[in-house]
Amino acid sequence: MHTPPLAGGPTGPCALHPLLDVVLAALREGAVGRGGPLPHGGPEAVAVRVAAAVGEVFPSRGTGAEEALSTLVRTLAEGAADPADPRCAAHLHTPPLALAAAADLAACALNPSLDSWDQAPAAAELEALVTRALAAEFWPGGDALVTSGGTESNQLALLLARERHGAVQLVQGANAHHSLSRAAWLLGLPEPVTVPAPAGTLDPASLDEALTALHRPSLVVATAGTTDTGAVDPLPEIAALCARHGAELHVDAAYGGPLIFSDTHRDRLRGLEHAHSVTLDLHKLGWQPVAAGLLAVRDPARLAPLAHTADYLNADDDTEAGLPDLLGRSLRTTRRPDVLKIAVTLRALGRTGLADLVDRTLALARSFAALVADHPALDLYEQPALSTVLFRPTGATDDEVAGIRRALLTEGRAVLGRARADGRLWLKATLLNPHTTTGDLAQLLKTVEGSTPR
Numbered sequence: 001m002h003t004p005p006l007a008g009g010p011t012g013p014c015a016l017h018p019l020l021d022v023v024l025a026a027l028r029e030g031a032v033g034r035g036g037p038l039p040h041g042g043p044e045a046v047a048v049r050v051a052a053a054v055g056e057v058f059p060s061r062g063t064g065a066e067e068a069l070s071t072l073v074r075t076l077a078e079g080a081a082d083p084a085d086p087r088c089a090a091h092l093h094t095p096p097l098a099l100a101a102a103a104d105l106a107a108c109a110l111n112p113s114l115d116s117w118d119q120a121p122a123a124a125e126l127e128a129l130v131t132r133a134l135a136a137e138f139w140p141g142g143d144a145l146v147t148s149g150g151t152e153s154n155q156l157a158l159l160l161a162r163e164r165h166g167a168v169q170l171v172q173g174a175n176a177h178h179s180l181s182r183a184a185w186l187l188g189l190p191e192p193v194t195v196p197a198p199a200g201t202l203d204p205a206s207l208d209e210a211l212t213a214l215h216r217p218s219l220v221v222a223t224a225g226t227t228d229t230g231a232v233d234p235l236p237e238i239a240a241l242c243a244r245h246g247a248e249l250h251v252d253a254a255y256g257g258p259l260i261f262s263d264t265h266r267d268r269l270r271g272l273e274h275a276h277s278v279t280l281d282l283h284k285l286g287w288q289p290v291a292a293g294l295l296a297v298r299d300p301a302r303l304a305p306l307a308h309t310a311d312y313l314n315a316d317d318d319t320e321a322g323l324p325d326l327l328g329r330s331l332r333t334t335r336r337p338d339v340l341k342i343a344v345t346l347r348a349l350g351r352t353g354l355a356d357l358v359d360r361t362l363a364l365a366r367s368f369a370a371l372v373a374d375h376p377a378l379d380l381y382e383q384p385a386l387s388t389v390l391f392r393p394t395g396a397t398d399d400e401v402a403g404i405r406r407a408l409l410t411e412g413r414a415v416l417g418r419a420r421a422d423g424r425l426w427l428k429a430t431l432l433n434p435h436t437t438t439g440d441l442a443q444l445l446k447t448v449e450g451s452t453p454r
């Protein structure tokens with residue numbers, strides 16, 4: 001029987017080339033076949049089409065690489081919610097840059113695993129360089145871990161606080177990401193203290209009260225860019241309160257963190273430099289394919305509790321002999337080189353290139369908000385803080401708003417999110433596509449109008 005070729009080694013690229021032609025053709029055909037931001041018909045119709053296209057999942061005789069790639073990639077592309085389409089704007093679901101996806105292919109072909117130096121000699125060094133460079137955006141001399149995303153970064157931040165203080169008390173805003181209370185649960189920490197966020201941002205006066213009432217080590221988590229509205233908590237005030245009460249500060253900047261690259265918008269992260277740790281997701285405003293998360297820490301010594309030894313990966317004598325010890329850089333063992341696509345992006349675009357993408361995306365949100373504000377039959381929740389715009393048809397009920405969103409999804413016409421704010425349900429446009437034009441945004445509003453009950 002013919003043994004399928006490998007992706008690596010000097011012959012790997014030759015084996016990959018014809019397969020990539022198949023994959024790229026299938027991606028193109030799938031996108032054209034879909035003809036919109038997502039497949040029409042809703043979950044049942046999609047399930048029927050996928051099951052029909054797939055047929056037998058695990059046949060006893062295989063169909064061969066070309067057929068399998070062509071069929072399954074086309075099926076997935078045809079049935080994708082594609083963030084590269086301007087009408088796909090529900091979530092912090094980024095359209096990845098082509099150069100980052102190309103870099104990720106190389107990562108797959110080489111398959112370094114970052115749990116030991118002998119599986120990833122250059123990748124380990126690249127990760128060390130990139131993580132230090134990104135942490136230096138926040139503090140000189142900081143360090144960062146590569147994670148699977150904001151959820152893991154927040155978990156690690158809580159874990160590191162627990163290792164310093166024991167049963168640390170998480171104090172979070174009512175606007176904090178759901179992964180934080182889950183992390184507290186996972187780590188066996190006390191129920192989080194939740195501080196009101198009446199205007200969508202953590203209220204400093206209430207935080208002051210909460211910290212005054214607490215008599216144990218606390219970790220305050222502030223958010224720089226909430227998932228629902230993009231709101232940024234008042235970081236300088238929160239940092240001052242943490243300092244006064246002896247609490248530690250973690251900032252969940254999964255969404256808003258990349259504003260640090262922009263001369264125009266960096267100021268909105270003022271106060272972040274006082275945080276002990278920061279969550280940053282480059283698979284949001286960083287245009288990376290999933291996963292590209294980071295947990296940055298001001299003091300690299302804080303990472304010490306993650307140190308861990310397994311003789312086959314980082315025996316003491318190997319470490320003493322100079323082999324880098326990587327196991328303490330994650331809770332995972334086998335670990336992808338997500339750093340490659342990040343490094344390629346930072347180098348290819350440079351700070352100005354990345355800042356331009358951030359600026360462009362935030363400007364789009366302001367344009368969209370202006371279109372909504374000028375529209376006689378739509379209400380705007382507020383001026384966007386980052387790239388999220390909440391809006392709703394004037395006078396609609398919450399059920400109607402939810403119905404509009406589902407109708408757009410079912411008809412395959414637009415992917416919008418939903419968010420509760422002000423006690424009401426809103427349609428949410430999370431703009432992340434820097435190629436979207438104001439014309440596209442006007443079209444998106446027309447599409448929403450077309451689904452609004454009269």
Ligand SMILES: *Cc1c(COP(=O)(O)O)cnc(C)c1O
Nearest residue numbers: 149150151177225227252254255
């Ligand atoms: C997206 C997000 C997270 C979770 O990140 P994942 O990458 O989805 O795990 C956490 N916090 C905030 C504010 C986010 O926007």
